[in-house]
Amino acid sequence: MTEGTGCDIIFKETSARGKGNEKYMIYEIADLRIQIKNRCSFTTEFCKGYLAADQAQPxxxxxxxxxxxxxxxxxxxxxxxxxxxxNICIYRDLCLRLPRLERFxxxxxxxxYKGEGYAFLGRSGAGKSTHTGLWLKYLPKAKILNGDKPIVACTESGFYAYGTPWMGKEGRGEKGRASLKGxxxxxxxxxxxLVRLSEGEVASRIFTQLLLPTDExxxxxxxxxxxxxxxxxxAYLLKCTISEEAVKLSFEALTGKSYEREI
Structure with missing residues (x-):
């Protein structure tokens, strides 16, 4: 997992990872109170926007x-x-523990887009950053919730995707959540x-996009x-060029709205 935090931070040491430097802080991520243990200052700075005001509750x-x-x-x-x-190892450890709390x-x-979330998936190089960037260009009300590694939660009211401190190499995203609609x-x-995919077709594609824990x-x-x-x-399969036409296709299928009325 690689995060967009800038080359200086990635390659330069900000603190030594020695014993005795442990920090235990609670952060609010994906509607959970998560205690993170870290030795280097990197994660403390990286997650500061998610720091819980109440550090006393378990x-x-x-x-x-x-x-x-x-x-x-x-x-x-x-x-x-x-x-x-x-920091990479901490997020992996966190995500491997999430499923028992109905998250992955x-x-x-x-x-x-207006409180509703749309997930774009594909192999590396498929164009996720490019296509979502075109949404931002042509649809002023669209915003990036998480550019690469969202946490998804299953709730009584449906599925939600969350912004987290970990948002991919380009660092695109923000704190918040959106109801996952497509x-x-x-x-x-x-x-x-663009075609609608059957559940079987979705299954064959989505499992390569999951972090699967090793414990049963x-x-x-x-x-x-x-x-x-x-x-x-x-779920849909969009075969696309780098164009506004591709944005219109995905937008109208995912949202059910007229593209011309929204731009």
Whole structure:
């Protein structure tokens, strides 16, 4: 997982990750109170916009970077700072624990349009950043909720996507949530076309966009939540060019609104 925090922060050490430097702070993320244990100052600064005002009440969940996880990540990314690597490991640990609280990580870019969320998914290079950027260009009321790694929650009133401090390499997103109303899988093409996907077709595509826990209980719960999402939220395949026409196609299918009346 890679976050857009700037090269200076990614590669320069801001503090040593030594024992005795532990910080325990509670943050409000995805409507949960999450206690994060970190040693480097990177995560403290990174998550400061989500710091809970009340630090006395118990957390719903705790997350930290284990020594093993940190060591393995450091070996694969030796040029990155300790703080940046610790931050990556913390979010992974958090997301692996989320399913028991009816939440999971979805690799997608989520747009908020008038309080409703639309998730754009696809393989690396499919054009998520480009297409969502075109929404922002042509639809003034659209905004990025999370550019890459939203948390999705299953609630009694439906599915919600959340902005979190972790929002992808471009750092696009904001604090908040939106009712998740549509999924749109993207593929690059020379002509624009859009089709509604069956639940089976969605299943074959979406599972590569999940972070699947290794323990049986949370893995099973993640798949259960994904199945519920597939059943509850319509999904489409958009084969697209970099054009306003592609925006119109996805906008009208996802929102059910007339594009011309909204621009």
């Amino acid at each position: 957390p719903d969940l705790s997350a930290a970077a284990s020594e093993q996880a940190f060591s393995e990540e450091k070996k694969s990314c030796p040029a990155y700072s300790d703080g940046y690597i610790e 990580l979805l690799h997608a870019a989520v747009l908020d 999924l749109c899988f993207l593929e690059q093409a020379k002509e624009n076309s 209980e949370n893995a099973a719960k993640t798949l259960e939540l994904a199945d519920a999402l597939i059943s509850a939220v319509p």
